[in-house]
Amino acid sequence: MGQKKYDSGKIKRAVAVLLEYPEGLWLRRLAGEAQIPLATLHRYVEGFLAPFVENVGAKNEKGHFFGVRVVRLKAGVRKRLLEGVALDKLLKEGDVVASQFD
Helix, strand or coil: CCCCCCCCCHHHHHHHHHEEECCEEHHHHHHHHHHCCCCHHHHHHHHHHHEEEEEEEEECCCEEEEEEEEECCCHHHHHHHHHHCCHHHHHHHHHHHHHHHC
16 A cells, blocks of 8 residues: 655645634534535544644544534644744654654
C-alpha cells in the first residue's frame, strides 16, 4: 500500500478557516467552509493535522467520535500562526512543534 498523500491546498484552507473560529467548528461546517469533502477532512484531522488540532465531542466505547464533533486549533499553534509563523514551517516541524502546545 502506498504512502498517504495530503493536498497542501486543502490543509491550508482548513487551517485558514480554523483561524477564523478560535472556539472551533463542527467538522461538517468546517468541511463546508473550507470546501473540502467531509471524508477527506475527517482523514486529515485524524492523520496529518492531528498534532495541531483538538477534537471535542462524544466518543463511543471504542473511542470513536459520533454525533457532534468540534475541531479547533491548539492554542499554541493558533498563537504561532497569528504571530506570523508560516503554516508551512509549522507543518514541516510537525509533532515536535505541536507537542509543545498541548
